[in-house]
Structure formats: C-alpha cells, structure tokens
Amino acid sequence: MNDQFATAMRRALEHTRAGDPRAATTLLQRALSGRDTTEAPCCGPCSDAAAESPQGQGHRVPEDLGRGGGFDFSSLPGLGARSDAAPGSMPHRARSPRAPVPDGARVEARTYRGTAGGRSYRLFVPSDRARPKGVLVMLHGCTQTPEDFALGTRMDQLAERAGFVVAYPEQTGRHNAQSCWNWFRPEDQGRTHGEAAILAGLGQALSAEFDCPGRVFAAGLSAGGAMAAILGESHPEVFAAVGVHSGLPAGAARDMPSAFAAMRGDVHHGRPAAGPVIVFHGTADRTVAPGNADAIVTGSGIEQSESGNGRSWTRLVTQDGSELWRVAGAGHAWFGGDPAGSYADPTGPDASAEMLRFFMERGRA
Incomplete structure (x- = not known):
C-alpha cells in the first residue's frame, strides 16, 4: 500500500x-x-452542515x-x-424535486462557452420580458445542483416579481469532487482565466442578451458565496454588487491549508469587499466561521436589531452602503428558504428577497 x-x-x-x-x-x-x-476543502454545504439547520430542516x-x-x-x-x-x-x-416555475415564466437548460472555458447553466426568464430589471448569477454550494439551489432559495418566484433574469451555473464532479466552486485556488480567482473569468463572461453575455448593462449581480452560498466575493473584486466592471451567504472574503485562501484555516476563522488574508456587498451569516455556523462575514464587511455604520419568522438578527448598514446581517443561533443554510431544497433554513430573514432589494437599489444606469 x-x-x-x-x-x-x-x-x-x-x-x-x-x-x-x-x-x-x-x-x-x-x-x-x-x-x-x-x-478540496468542502466549504459546505457539506457533511456537518445539515446538523446545524433547525431540526435538520432542508436536509434529505x-x-x-x-x-x-x-x-x-x-x-x-x-x-x-x-x-x-x-x-x-x-x-x-437524484430525488430533488424541481423548483416551481411561475405562470408565463420559462426555464431553459443552456451552456456557456467563452475564452476562459464554459459551464452548463439553468436560466430563469421572468414572464415580463420587455426589458428585465437585472441579471443575477446564483452560485450553489458544495454537493448542490442548480435545480436544488433554485428550489431552496425560492429565487425564481421572487425574481418573477422583481423582473430579474437568474442564471444558475453548474459546478459538477468533473470540476471538483464535491461540486464546489474552487474559491481557494489562485488559478480560479483571476480576471482572464479560471472559474472567475468563466462566470464573469457568462454575466457579460447575459447582460448583452437581455440589455442589462450595469445591472448584473452575483450571489452564492458557502463556496458559492466565496466565489461571489471573488467576482466582486476581480470583475467590478461586470458585477454592480454581490451577495455572500455563509461564505468567505476574497483572498481568504491560496491553497488547501489556508482554506481550512479560513473556514475555522483564521481570515488574516481575507480582504474586505471593494464594492457594494450584502452578507448573511449565522452566529452558530460551524462550517464557515462567522468571523468571515466581519472580514467582508468592515467599517462603521448604523446597526439595528430585528426579529421575525422565528429568528432574531442584527443588520449593519455601513457608510458605503454595504450590509451585514448576523442571524442569532443560525447555522450553515440559506435563510428564509424552502426546506424542500437542501441546506435551506425556512426561519429568519428572507435572504433572497433582501438580496434582490439590495441589488435593485444599486444597479448602475
């Protein structure tokens, strides 16, 4: 042996x-x-993540x-x-149910190919196609699929009302053993090559197709959230703002040892967001330490304590307009989600609705 x-x-x-x-x-x-x-570092949703959601909700x-x-x-x-x-x-x-499609809207299975590479993706197009209000690139977490992520976040239903096109790129076992976005590899963090460049190219292509210049956004969960943070830094001309749910800051890791260290809370190398960002993180997250959220959103601002839907939280709005939501007692799962999807916590603030609200306020003309 x-x-x-x-x-x-x-x-x-x-x-x-x-x-x-x-x-x-x-x-x-x-x-x-x-x-x-x-x-690869399994930056959730991963083996211990489901134990953190309330009563195992959202875990199959x-x-x-x-x-x-x-x-x-x-x-x-x-x-x-x-x-x-x-x-x-x-x-x-294999048994994941499909996300419901609002009347008049459509879902397409597509493939994007650019100079840096390509990915298959699930595309949601709202019923009002005159001129969508924006394009959102949604990055799933480890072990998830685009369909599962769409179901758990309920983003399609909210995007229908907001008039957003939503793309769900697929990361498969061919790209990472746990289907994680490779946020910890330097070759996937740059402007011209790797996964960051692929996702930016997809955002640009959809912006041109749906006539949404200055109104392209990215959001993700865990490993997907970490990649969204990277996109906000590597391609600010493409993404007007990003959303990071239970993720890590750009630059948090350059290899596997530093990735595991960052997930445990050593975010010495993480960089604050360079542009507008909305961050959600549970205070009881044992997969990605809550300190990562504080490393993304820094600076002073107005903090309010709020509660509802079975949870309490604080919301910090900084002087540059970024937002940090700290949800008390919550683990590693998408807040306000549909428990029919994996790693979705139905309690707490509605992360999908708040992200769309944040993006609509910050689109560039």
Missing part, C-alpha cells in the same frame, strides 16, 4: 465516520484508479446511506457500513 492510497483510506474513513459515504466512495474510486486523490437523507453510494465499505478494513441515518449525510440529488 503506497503512501497516497494509505492517505486516501484514512480520509475515506474520516468521511464515513462523519456520515458522508459518497465522498468516501469518490475518494477511494479515484485512489483505486490511480487518479489524484487531493481533496439518502436512502442508500450505509451502502456508500454503490461501494461496499464492509469489504475494506475500518470502513464498515453505517446503518444510522446520520444528520450529516449528503443530500440525495
């Missing part, structure tokens, strides 16, 4: 004990086939839990199958 395979076995065991057999399966399959087993336990997604763990020493439905299990993508 070589060192790489021994390391893969150890990591697979860690995933299994955490109730994440699918990640363990992927890791072992890559090791057995001789492929690279380097793992896969029926094949304990069977390792098709791999017999009992055949390997120390990787016996689990029989308990651990709250930290991965969501079951």
Whole structure:
C-alpha cells in the first residue's frame, strides 16, 4: 500500500465516520484508479452542515446511506457500513424535486462557452420580458445542483416579481469532487482565466442578451458565496454588487491549508469587499466561521436589531452602503428558504428577497 492510497483510506474513513459515504466512495474510486486523490476543502454545504439547520430542516437523507453510494465499505478494513441515518449525510440529488416555475415564466437548460472555458447553466426568464430589471448569477454550494439551489432559495418566484433574469451555473464532479466552486485556488480567482473569468463572461453575455448593462449581480452560498466575493473584486466592471451567504472574503485562501484555516476563522488574508456587498451569516455556523462575514464587511455604520419568522438578527448598514446581517443561533443554510431544497433554513430573514432589494437599489444606469 503506497503512501497516497494509505492517505486516501484514512480520509475515506474520516468521511464515513462523519456520515458522508459518497465522498468516501469518490475518494477511494479515484485512489483505486490511480487518479489524484487531493481533496478540496468542502466549504459546505457539506457533511456537518445539515446538523446545524433547525431540526435538520432542508436536509434529505439518502436512502442508500450505509451502502456508500454503490461501494461496499464492509469489504475494506475500518470502513464498515453505517446503518444510522446520520444528520450529516449528503443530500440525495437524484430525488430533488424541481423548483416551481411561475405562470408565463420559462426555464431553459443552456451552456456557456467563452475564452476562459464554459459551464452548463439553468436560466430563469421572468414572464415580463420587455426589458428585465437585472441579471443575477446564483452560485450553489458544495454537493448542490442548480435545480436544488433554485428550489431552496425560492429565487425564481421572487425574481418573477422583481423582473430579474437568474442564471444558475453548474459546478459538477468533473470540476471538483464535491461540486464546489474552487474559491481557494489562485488559478480560479483571476480576471482572464479560471472559474472567475468563466462566470464573469457568462454575466457579460447575459447582460448583452437581455440589455442589462450595469445591472448584473452575483450571489452564492458557502463556496458559492466565496466565489461571489471573488467576482466582486476581480470583475467590478461586470458585477454592480454581490451577495455572500455563509461564505468567505476574497483572498481568504491560496491553497488547501489556508482554506481550512479560513473556514475555522483564521481570515488574516481575507480582504474586505471593494464594492457594494450584502452578507448573511449565522452566529452558530460551524462550517464557515462567522468571523468571515466581519472580514467582508468592515467599517462603521448604523446597526439595528430585528426579529421575525422565528429568528432574531442584527443588520449593519455601513457608510458605503454595504450590509451585514448576523442571524442569532443560525447555522450553515440559506435563510428564509424552502426546506424542500437542501441546506435551506425556512426561519429568519428572507435572504433572497433582501438580496434582490439590495441589488435593485444599486444597479448602475
């Protein structure tokens, strides 16, 4: 047994004990086939994230839990199958219901290709197509899909009323073992190449198609939120403002060790947002430390305490117009979401509605 395979076995065991057999399966399959087993930091929604949502709301336990997604763990020493439905299990993508489509609106499956690369994406177009009020690029979290993210955030229904076109780019296992946006890799943070450039190119293409210059925005959850923060810094001419939900600041990591450190709360290298940003973060988030939110939105301003829909929170509005929402006792999930989607907390402020309100106030003419 070589060192790489021994390391893969150890990591697979860690995933299994955490109730994440699918990640363990992927890791072992890559090791057995001789492929690279380097793992990306699983900046949620990930194995321990569902335990943080109220009563496990918004989390679906896969029926094949304990069977390792098709791999017999009992055949390997120390990787016996689990029989308990651990709250930290991965969501079951195949059975994810589809997000409802408002009357007159449409949803299209598309592919974008540009000089930096391409991605498939789900596109929501509101019923009033005369001239959309803006374009929003929504970046899902790890293990999620565009359809699941649309369902959990309820963004389509709100975008229909606001007159927004919404694109949900898809990050798959081909791009990252956990389908995470690679926010921690320098090659994906730049202006001309990598994932940041791909997403900026998509935003530009949709701006031209729907005649929305100066009214393109990006928002995301966790790893998607971290990538949204990067987009606000790397392509300010494309994105007029960004939304970061349970994410990290741009520059928080340059490799895996620094990524894990940042997720634990060491955000020494994170940079404050350079442009308008709205940030949501739960004070009980154990996947991405709440201090990351404070590293994104800095400066003084007016802070108000508010409550409703089963939660209380504070909202800081800084002098430059950015907003920081700290939600008391909340974990790693989209606030005010639909629990039919994964990692969506139905309580607290309506993050989707507040983001759209924030974006509509800050679009450039």
